[in-house]
Amino acid sequence: MTQQITQPIIILVNPQMGENIGATARAMLNCGLTNLRLVNPRDGWPSERADAMSAGALEVMPPVQVFASLEDAIADCHTIYATTARARDLVKPVMTARSAGVAMHQDITEGQKIAILFGAERSGLTNDEVMMAHKLITIPLNPDFSSLNLGQSVLLVSYEWSQGTFNAPEIAVPLGKSNPAPAELFNGFFDRLDNELQTGGFYRVAEMKDIISRNIRSLFSRAHPTDQEINTLHGIITTLLNSHDRKDG
Template structure:
């Protein structure tokens, strides 16, 4: 998977952090990494060691002497910061901003996200080059993120916006959902066993008790294998009573 906004690291300090950023990027399908005047030069062997296999991101990384040159070919630029900067700019959360990013990308325009150095973040002159500020809503008493975490949060929102993985699903493996016929057969057998045991008493409450029992099992989304297991339990209990 390729595409998405360019990740632009301004004056990154440690090679290990650049490598962890590359790993976070590839987790989210982002591959375009731009480095602005990395402190320890480039390439940096420490970056590859911490990239955990995301070497293609590092191999394609581009280096620029200034932030202005790094964003010169982009049509839309976002800047990440956790501090108020006293500028008149739109401020969005990453989740809110992704729709705009994807709309711009869909038109064939280029998008980039600026991330500042580990110790101090972006300078105001860097932020002035951006169209929009990104702020991640976190604990106001402690909102500090390391570089890779910040990239991962933005990248995750980008990836999730197009991901079609269901939020929840029942993994059936080698079985299948039970049919209504199988459930009804189980209900009838269970109810006969309960009636013989004297559980369904008094008689005037039997219909309500039966409905409650059936609803309880209906909510369980039983599989064929589970219904067969329940039949086995009933058989074992019957055998024990004989």
């Protein structure tokens, strides 16, 4: 019985430097991926350099699996993705990293075990290796300067997968212990400010008063102050009024 794996398996094919395997592990774990397979690592396995570069990732991930051939490494996988920087003379679907990230979640929902292949540092995947894949992934980058190192490629592809996993609000304003001021509190502040400005002769041209007043209100409204900040704003008005008294007094 094959164990159900709920995330893509990263497969490095003929990786050369242990440092890059370590950087791969770190990038994977940043993105919540923990299944790493190696095909014929040039400098052997395990690797002290990989451990050092992984920033602790290899210690908490399941043991890396090493295979003698790509065929063996993908034997239990249903859908194989291959990352490739350059166009291949192959009639295979080419996806952006972003759309592949979405597609892989769909594959896994269907119960598939999936793998993502990354080639050797300098040469990438050979055509024979790419042939093993069902779908190709390319990362759209500056066409005049698109070369990424192995760890960065793994980071971007893993990141695109992870954005379907680590949901965060697109934009949020953390308020700590305070709360957004209710309208009553905001209006109390603004009415006070408006009255003091009126009393102090700020609105020189009567016809313009409404427009200028509305613009000032809009400025403070845009900041959407918390209840604590409304208190602070009251304090500012009081301080300025008192300073004025002192100067004139």
